[in-house]
Every structure is written in structure tokens, then in C-alpha cells.
Amino acid sequence: MKNIKLIFAGVLFTLSASFIGILLSGRVQLGSLGRAPAEEGGPLFPLREPGLAIQGRQVYISLGCVACHTQQVRPASQGSDIAKGYGPRHSVARDYVLQSSVLLGSQRIGPDLANYGARVSSENEIHAHLRSPKAGSAMPSYDFLYTTGKDGAKVPTEKATALVAYLKSLKIDYSSPEAKLNQ
Amino acid sequence: MSQDSYRPSFNISRVDASVAQPVRLFFASAFLWLMLASILSVITAIQLKDVSFLGGCSLTTYGRLKALEGNLFAYGWVTNALFGLNLWLMSSLTRFEFKNAWLANVGGVVWNLTLTYGAIQIIMGNMNGLSLLEMPKEVAVASFVGFLFAALWPVVAFSRRPTGHVYVSQWYILGSTFVFPIIFALTQLLVLWCPAQGVLQALVHSWFHQNFYLLWFASSAIAAVYYFIPKESGRTVSAYYLSSVGFWTFFLVASWTSPATLLGSPLPLWVQSAGVVAAILMLIPLVILAINFLGTLSWNRGISQSWNNTTLRFVLVAIFALILWGALFATFSTRGLNAVIRFTSFNTGLEHLLTYSFVSFVIFGATYFILPKVTGISWLSSKLVHLHFWSCAIGTVSLLIITLLGGWQQGSGLRADWPSVIFPSVLLLIGHIAFGINAFGMLTAKLSSGHESTHA
Numbered sequence: 001m002k003n004i005k006l007i008f009a010g011v012l013f014t015l016s017a018s019f020i021g022i023l024l025s026g027r028v029q030l031g032s033l034g035r036a037p038a039e040e041g042g043p044l045f046p047l048r049e050p051g052l053a054i055q056g057r058q059v060y061i062s063l064g065c066v067a068c069h070t071q072q073v074r075p076a077s078q079g080s081d082i083a084k085g086y087g088p089r090h091s092v093a094r095d096y097v098l099q100s101s102v103l104l105g106s107q108r109i110g111p112d113l114a115n116y117g118a119r120v121s122s123e124n125e126i127h128a129h130l131r132s133p134k135a136g137s138a139m140p141s142y143d144f145l146y147t148t149g150k151d152g153a154k155v156p157t158e159k160a161t162a163l164v165a166y167l168k169s170l171k172i173d174y175s176s177p178e179a180k181l182n183q
Numbered sequence: 184m185s186q187d188s189y190r191p192s193f194n195i196s197r198v199d200a201s202v203a204q205p206v207r208l209f210f211a212s213a214f215l216w217l218m219l220a221s222i223l224s225v226i227t228a229i230q231l232k233d234v235s236f237l238g239g240c241s242l243t244t245y246g247r248l249k250a251l252e253g254n255l256f257a258y259g260w261v262t263n264a265l266f267g268l269n270l271w272l273m274s275s276l277t278r279f280e281f282k283n284a285w286l287a288n289v290g291g292v293v294w295n296l297t298l299t300y301g302a303i304q305i306i307m308g309n310m311n312g313l314s315l316l317e318m319p320k321e322v323a324v325a326s327f328v329g330f331l332f333a334a335l336w337p338v339v340a341f342s343r344r345p346t347g348h349v350y351v352s353q354w355y356i357l358g359s360t361f362v363f364p365i366i367f368a369l370t371q372l373l374v375l376w377c378p379a380q381g382v383l384q385a386l387v388h389s390w391f392h393q394n395f396y397l398l399w400f401a402s403s404a405i406a407a408v409y410y411f412i413p414k415e416s417g418r419t420v421s422a423y424y425l426s427s428v429g430f431w432t433f434f435l436v437a438s439w440t441s442p443a444t445l446l447g448s449p450l451p452l453w454v455q456s457a458g459v460v461a462a463i464l465m466l467i468p469l470v471i472l473a474i475n476f477l478g479t480l481s482w483n484r485g486i487s488q489s490w491n492n493t494t495l496r497f498v499l500v501a502i503f504a505l506i507l508w509g510a511l512f513a514t515f516s517t518r519g520l521n522a523v524i525r526f527t528s529f530n531t532g533l534e535h536l537l538t539y540s541f542v543s544f545v546i547f548g549a550t551y552f553i554l555p556k557v558t559g560i561s562w563l564s565s566k567l568v569h570l571h572f573w574s575c576a577i578g579t580v581s582l583l584i585i586t587l588l589g590g591w592q593q594g595s596g597l598r599a600d601w602p603s604v605i606f607p608s609v610l611l612l613i614g615h616i617a618f619g620i621n622a623f624g625m626l627t628a629k630l631s632s633g634h635e636s637t638h639a
Binding site for chain 1: 230231234235238239240241244245246247248249250308309310311312313314338341342347349354357358361362365366369373378379380381382383384385386387390394398427431434435438439441442444445446447448449450451454457458518521522525526527528530531596600601
């Protein structure tokens, strides 16, 4: 092989093959995916994120939370995520159609957060965990997201409020055409 | 180790002199970024065990420092080093004398300045959530321009080469040089500028990740191995006729392996299956590479002789790392086993095996060969070379054992915590400091000596 044009054409072909075979074909299948009702005539899922949660997603990204947390529950046949209580069903592509930046993650130094909003009882519980995680937790304190009020109580900053709103919005506790809750 | 590496000062050939300046700039930048990445690696390893370490401040969260470490390692250390390595290799193989290699300096400066800006942005929290794409999207435009100026010179040398013969190394250098700008531009476009919908972003990201690691990092490193084994062992490549099959199957299959890193994700099953098939097919080019490399080295007790040569000693470790990576990647891409190790430290180990144990070790070996040729000065201390090799070899092996075994235990439910990598990270840092002292000693000695002495 002495011809640079041949090498360039060959390399371009190999890249194009995977680009078309994986990415464009995936786009054909998933590109038009939209929200769907859990049952006929019901509300469409996933729900639209509140504005505060969208801001919170940026805080989540900027703090680098994705380095330790995933947001995907695997099917029962491909892992023990459901058995561990990470979610009532596995995640499907439809769950992410409204997300401007998808944060599937690749490491679980901490637990999966795909259904975290449904696992916690209230926003106060999340605030408490962020300020002082339980002993033995792999998560550091995010106390710097809080200020001290006049009465000495901790007051969440705007970032903390947005982050908690985002974490509370993370739910897959609804049925999807591809994954029903009772399956 | 061979005393050949520690010979006294000597003249630089005209071909080497024509690329010496940019090669020195790329290597010097790479060594600096490696130091920073190694320090960050120790810090993040400590943070995993002591969660309060450098806590209390948004600038030093584990997530930001880890993202910074990954970017400095990939774009600072490896990519800068590959700019220099590819440029030197191609000019050496083609015997092409550059007249305007200073343009590569411009590319190097642009690349490193944009990386510095991007690193500051990551620390400030102005980052994206996908690994190796964390830097703000405006950085990508400048990086792209920097890359074109810094990395396309091997193509120029090949097009205008005075000699007719073409070596296997040149295929891999050209392939990797063509691939990087294409995957970088497409990914930036489809993830950051005009984001694809939903999980397609994750698919594009994994496509970039695999191509970046295999077709930019590994392909460039393979080019260097194809050069150094015959050069330093004095033998021709064994089963040479297989090399073109290896090259094309490597490029054809590697690009399809990305979905194998997303098993169990919300992507369609057929996409994931395509990745699994590709991961297993990767064994074909890797077996060919093993036959070419080990077949050449093992002839007439060559492996034991290689151990006495500094460059080949690093390259030998790298070859075994590549083979081990291929075997583990194929095996653990099967669904049953992947379900166990997914999201665990096992994947950290696999990534380390490819990007450090293979690619970085090849770069280390190449540096010991190239730096004297572009500075005209011998390595300052053989003890530091020994310290570098053994510290990094023990560090990388212990890190692999800890992360691979630890990851398997995590997936099997035998342990809940993330395995500690403080010990190997410190060992690697020590090795890099030894390497840095030696390398910067040569580079600064070159600066103080001033002139470029050359001979034909």
C-alpha cells in the first residue's frame, strides 16, 4: 500500500461503515421516539422537567457527580439493578427523550440515581444527605452548597435548591410501552 | 539495560534536525501534563478512601478533579506525545527534511493553550458531563485548528517522500492521523453543538471514546511498535504478509466495538449485539499483531535480548498489555460476564491496560530512543531510567490486579467499596518524576547548549 489516497479512502470507509451501521441506524430507530402514556388516555411520560430541575442538572454536571453515579437501570437479565432496588423496571430509551444532556454514567462509586427521586421521601432528606452523608458513605459532604442563616440554621444556596429539585425529579416509576411496571 | 542509551553527546542528522524543534516542544508539553495528571491521580485516589480530603470546596470535588485528570492524560500527555512520535517516525521513515516544521510549533502552542483554558474551565465547573468531552464546546474549535497544524505533518512527509518504500508503521500513522479530526468534529457536532436526541448521545459518545482510544491512541502506538521491534532487534517483521490484513481488520472492526461498552443500557439490543460481535472479532487483528511482534522478538532468544534494551523493554511490556487487553475485552464483552463487571472498577482497569500499560509504555520506550536523537544529548542517569521502568511496571501491574480483581469482587457482591489505588498511583507518580527529571534534564541542557549541530 503506497497510495495515500487508497489509505485515506479505506480508513474513511471503515469509519463510515460504523457511523452508518451504528449511529445512523440507531438514529433511524430512536430519532422519532417521543413521550407516551402509561395507559390509554393517561398523561404522557416522561414528565417535563421543572425549570428548577433543568438548572439542577447543570449543577449536577458542574460538580462532576456523573463520575460516581449512573442513571440507568439494567434489565433483570443483565444485572442485579432491579433486585438492588435501583428501580421498579429497567430504563428504556424513551425515558431520556426530553433530556438535553444524557448522563448515563459508567461507574458506580455511589448508587444509581435513575429512580432516586422516587426512593427518597422528601427534598429535606436529600438536603440532609448532601450536607452530611451517613457514616461509611463514599460521598463527601457538599456543605459548601449551604450558608448559615442568622439563626445558625443551614440555608441552601440557589445551587443546592436546584440540585435537590433535579435529584427529586429523577424517576422511572411509571410504565412505558417498552417496560411495564408489573413485569 | 543497554548502555547504548547513555552514550555521550553526538550530532543530529539533518532529517532529525528538521523536526527536532516541534518534537521537543510536543514531548516537553507531554511530560508536563503527565506530571500534573499523575499528581491528580494520587489526589483522586486518596479522595476515594478519605472523602473529606480536599473537601469543602467546589473547585476540588472528586468529579471535577477526575475529569481534569482524564483530560490532561488523554489530550495533554498521550496526544502531545503522539504528535511528536508520529512526526518523528514519519520523517525518519520517509527521510523527508521539513522546511517549515515551525508551523507544527504553532499547532502545538495552540493545542496546549486551548487545553490549559479547557482545564481551567473544568476546575471552575464550566464543563460537560461526558468523559473526554468535558471541556466547553468553544474549546473544540481551537483544539481542532491546533490539531490540524500539529498533527498533519506526517501526511505531508508521506506525500512528498523521496523514498519509495512504504512501511507498516506509516499505514497506522496515516490511519490514526486521518481518524482523529473526523471523529472529533463529528462527535462535537452531535453531542455538544447539535445534540442528538436522548440516548443517541451516549451512543455517539461511546463511538468517539472507542475510536479515540483504538484508532488514535492504539493505532499510533502500534505504528511505533512496528518501527522499534525490527529497528532495535535487527530482524525483519515475522509473518509480514499478514500485516496488511491486520491493519484493515483493525480499522474495520475497532470502530464497531463502541456498543460493547454500553451493554445493558437503554440502547436497542441489536446495537449492543453488534458491539459484542465486534469485540470478539477484534481478536483477529490482535492475533495478527501478536504474531508479527512476538514472532519477530521470540526468534533466536530475542525476547531475553530485548530485555537488555531500554526501548524494547518498555515495548515488550506494552505488547503483552495489548494482548491481555484484547483477550479481556473480548471475554468480558459477552453478556453474562459483562453483567458482573459493568460499572465496577474492572472497566477502569481495562481502560488503564489500553491507555497506560500499552500506549504510554510504547511512548516511554519511544522517548528513550527519540529524545537523544532530537537533542544530541544522552540520557543523564541510567539509575533514573531503571527507577522509571520498575516503578511504572510495578505500579501498572499492581493497579491492574487491584482494579480487575476488585471489580470482579464488586460485581459478584463480595465487596461493596471501590478498591483503593493509592499505592499504585504513588508508584506511577514516582516513576514519572524519575522520567521527568531525566527528560527535562536533556531538554534544558539542549536549551543551554544553544546551537543545532547536524550531519548528513
